[in-house]
Amino acid sequence: MANLTQIPLVRWLMRNPIWGFVLIVFIFFSFAADNFFSGQNVMNILVQTSTIGLIALGMTLVMINGNIDLSVGATLALAAAFAVDVQSWAMFATWGNWQILPAVCIALLVGILMGAINGFIVWKTGVDAFIVTLGAMLGIRGLVFVYTGEQSFYAMNFAYSDFSFLTIGPFPVLAVIFAVAVIAVHLLLSRTVHGRNTYAVGGNREAAVNAGIRVGPHMMVNFMLIGFLAALSGVLLSTQMGAATPNLGRDYELWVITAVVLGGTKLTGGKGDIIGTLGGVLAIGILRNGMNLMQVPAFYVLVILGSILIAVLFLDKRFNRPADGGLRL
């Protein structure tokens, strides 16, 4: 064991155990499921995980801050409804394919606005983010129903619903957008002042205040970021379906939080990174995809994923010493 820990890859895996798990399930399904090990399927997994993955990036920031956002599923549905509906507004009727541009912009702005509302309430009232966003989850879902009037919207412009089939070289455009977002948020978190402040605020809020960080606006920016990413994810999801339903994105917050926690981010804040979150998202994506290919019924998949989450949290508590932050073997 002693010389095994000298190998850089092993040391890296000990710091990010979720990637070991990703590797294991990937190899397992490559043998267990036909059709799993192919370039086409790997692309499929990337496209399927991009929806939850984009939100998980924002959730990582918010959770490192020691907050949580339960309203992302509703924000996603609201943004998707705007993105599909605004295209068919009469004022953009003569714009041709350009009518997609204002639609997507408005949808993203709506997402940022919802995040800003959440962040502002957390900042000014000092109420726990869990309660604020729990209320917002109900309330924004109510806004979705008010806006859509319980109807589904369908995209009349086929350029919109064809967007998700575009590819850049061999890569689907949705996977490319996800990859760009991963790199951008990773750089934001590890290379900028804002990223360092994120850890500081989550690690010890009092100390962050004393160090002169404007904690309130800082948290509000992170809430706006997750609102933006949830809206982006809603737009991309509605391009995949060519439609927006008022019940879109229900329970997504739970999937996202599961992925982020699997990736090693602490619910209490101060610890976590994008590499871990990416691992968590991929682990869930591979498990869902692989079990689908093995024709495991969907409700067993939920049971298995729940058990894995509890097992991972247990092992994490058992093996992770707070002092060195690595897996103890």
Next chain:
Amino acid sequence: MTYLISALCVAVAAIILGSRVMGSQNNVGQGYELQVLAAVILGGTSLLGGSGSILRTVLGVLMLAFIQNGLILMGQPYYTQWLVTWAVIIIAVWLDVAAKRGRLFSPIA
């Protein structure tokens, strides 16, 4: 033990609901977690533990039920009650927190 009691209450609620609608589906109760949490928080129970009482929780449940029933009697669509619940939860908890710290707005810069 606490979880056992909670599960027992869930089972009783399920039997009552089942007898009211005379049937069951596998996704009955989806979204109930949030309404329940909202009612308990409205009753003043702390999320961090250590404070709260059953009488207050009953008041919280009744308050949410009044709002829902009243809005439907006023002829509003059922999703308006979600919007009202949003505002009610945040304002109620805000006032609670503000009373504890002695000032309305959070001192965080």
